[in-house]
Amino acid sequence: MTNEPTTASRNGASDISPSDRPYYRSVGNEEAVFKAAFRQGLSVMLKGPTGCGKTRFVEAMAYDLGRPLITVACHDDLTTADLVGRYLLRGDETVWVDGPLTRAVREGALCYLDEVVEARQDTTVVLHPLGDHRRQLPIERLGVTLDAAPGFGLVVSYNPGYQSVLKDLKDSTRQRMVAIDFSYPSPDIEEGLVVHESGVDHSTAAELVRFGQAIRKLETGGLREVASTRVLIAAAQLVVEGLTVREAARAAIAGPLTDDAGVSRGLNEMIDVYLGDPTGQTG
Template identity: 65%
Template sequence: MAVNGRPVIDSPAADTPSAAAPFYRAVGDEVEVFRAAARRGLPVLLKGPTGCGKTRFVEAMAHELGKELVTVAGHEDMTSADLVGRFLLRGGETIWVDGPLTRAVRDGAICYLDEIVEARQDTTVVIHPLADHRRELPLDRLGTTLPAAPGFQLVISYNPGYQSVLKNIKESTRQRFVAIELDFPPADIETEIVAHEAGIDGETAGTLVTLGRAIRSLDGSPLREVSSTRMLILAGGLVAEGLSLRSAVRAAVVRVLSDDPDVVRALGELADAVLPQ
């Protein structure tokens, strides 16, 4: 479905099997690019700030394509065994247990490696044979190589504005992927998203979006992260539960963005200026 020329991935009637479809409002051509990549079995790299909708986008595309989604959150202690699998002792026997990446390769699922650069670089090398023409996963501990089942697709994401120079995707990895760049949506689309996800009226959602955009545009901001669409949805959810708009903003936005008393006070003053009296 499309609204004003933009694809919308949404839930049909509640009594249909696809009633739980994730809501996603496209901003550019990301849906079309992902569909094309999926048809060719090409891996996809998602770039964008925290809370802009990268995970929701993958969830929506997996649902649309009718594929299982296996999600793995990257962290600095992640090893290749965490992705591929390991031998474990069970009932006095040593058995092999597939990791999430191996399960996705076997089942033809989408494997989403979120914030992949948080993992060690020697860990991410394991995805190279999956991300090029070979489409296979070496299982060194089993002495075999596992070909990807039809339908398997690898998706990774990272936040280029947040990661340090020491934590970036190697060129040898990056050049294997089709890149989709996501960002916070325009105000009208973000308002629609916040209203839909939080279950609040458009006017309240619009006020939250206005505040979010004001925080994002602060000159010389000391904030490491800005107010994301996710944060605005959380604030809207508190409003939907009966909390006042000011209390919701302070709990879900102002106090979350910083622990510095001066910054918190300044953000509170900005919120007071934007929110209706």
């Protein structure tokens, strides 16, 4: 959802140094809580459904605080070495290369671990001394312990809807962090976001938001995720490219949400109801 350039590393990390503030509108006191936690050296845990704006929020906070942002997309193969660093062969030499977490600690950057519960618990244990009063990162392979540079901040996010016994943060990790709960924004804020990100007109954005809200109210086991703001923006971008709103909704919303034939049929029927052409023509 960001228009800012990113440079990806082989560890799935990206660095962002925005020149303009990423578009974000507060829905509560989340900005005040985040900035207070940052000033006190407290780590932050963002909880909310996929595509509701957690990443964009962190980008906006990094801009406001004047800190570089290093983002890591967590996954179940992520190792401690991926975060901290490892020795690599370069020519005839073996050299140490910092991982994204170590770079953030050294440089005083914000380190954002996106969907942290996807990482193994033996990997996230390395966060403990950073998340409490010590603000330190032990690097066993170098035999050193780094003190976090001024300006360092640790931020993690996850989707509570995917929590399970196997995919959850340890209580000892949670209690080192300040929690901020996220949900989908109100219709007026979400409509403005869709317009801003896609360039679509307000009436089309309002239709897509209304449709997205209807999907979120569904009570069906066939949908693992409901319509995020992200998919609404994607549909609006297709409309800007010339597709009808119904074609765009089928391709960018209904299609990605499910492979179940029955659920897909139901979503397409909803598209006809919520995004129907008043002339009776089909998209």
